[in-house]
Amino acid sequence: MINSIETSDWREARRRSAHDAIIDAAWSLVSEEGLAGLTLRDLAQRAGISAPTVYAYFDSKNAIYDAMFGGAAMDFAECLAEPLDYDDARAALITRASRFSQFCTDSPTRYQLLFQRTIPGFEPSPESYAPAIRALEGTREQLALNGITEARHVDMWTALITGLVDQQVSNDLGGDRWTRLIDESVDMFLTHCQPARASRKPASRPARPKGAQK
Amino acid sequence: MINSIETSDWREARRRSAHDAIIDAAWSLVSEEGLAGLTLRDLAQRAGISAPTVYAYFDSKNAIYDAMFGGAAMDFAECLAEPLDYDDARAALITRASRFSQFCTDSPTRYQLLFQRTIPGFEPSPESYAPAIRALEGTREQLALNGITEARHVDMWTALITGLVDQQVSNDLGGDRWTRLIDESVDMFLTHCQPARASRKPASRPARPKGAQK
DNA sequence: GTCTATAGCTGGATAGAC
């Protein structure tokens, strides 16, 4: 990608690409067999290497899960960090919720890994977890732009949106039975939480014209 | 329990109690080791029998999960079926949501088994699943008593409540960070969904004075 | 770094005596 790299970076790049190839194979595998269905043998076969070779890149099976988690968390943060329409705080909030929903329904396996802790002995490392925290911070800022700052309202928001997504993923995969309710749900939420605002579309934006997202 | 039972019922009763003892041991085990941590060896040890003896009562490991699921589903339906205050539809709805929440947070493992399908090869049998359907029907009726009949509003309700519970179970086990938001969330929901009603407390109940539950 | 071979373990399920 970048011109003029040194010899040691060469090796590093090669190693990194093999590393990534294994993770790609892992995603491909779990998308078919489920998260718990990941085995080193199958993974190695799909990656075109032998099982022990995997250990040249990862210390353990959980290290593979952690790398998957870390990558997914970064994708997640990136997905939500893309610029929004700052002229309409409400529209931006809906967009954000839709992106979250889209991200989750795009890959239920990824959703399961990131948001439902279901793998027996696995806990993500703090490094892998960090981007997810950044994303929540972004949510908080986005809500603040809508005049919502109370902690309990932020909690209501996360419950509302994850509830919709969870129902969608659990009970209507591939459909839109719940995700299509995002608009109305956000309306309901804003009408309830926005303090002294009668109509839905805010006439004046609350402070801060830039820098909401990353 | 009942007087004058026949000899064949004796045997049946004994068998049933052994059956139940195994399921009890299974719940005890998964509450410590997690749902995926259930193994026939550990289960047998906790039940005070040998591993193969388990097969005298269950055809397979999944049959054990199914029995657990069935019992939990019946408890669930029963929990929600207890009589409510029919004088105040809104209060009854809140009570129902609180019971659901309580039921789920009482035993996260049971919640996981019933509502998050996370066990690799396991699908509950229709018989085991039936009570859960009954319970959802009860929810629908309870919502109808609040004047809420549109399908999309029923879906919004389930998403809202499961969202709160899910966040509670996932991120604040043992606390009440999200469950304490039930009241306010129900208010928000009713204010949004109740068609032509300005105030929260309905002056007149919509039809049907009895038979909401069960 | 990559392989073959295999250790070491744990799991579900079965055989057959009692």
Add this chain to the structure above:
DNA sequence: GTCTATCCAGCTATAGAC
């Protein structure tokens, strides 16, 4: 129905040659 003994499959992870 209950046991002991065992089978067989699958897994993660390591050893050691190349």
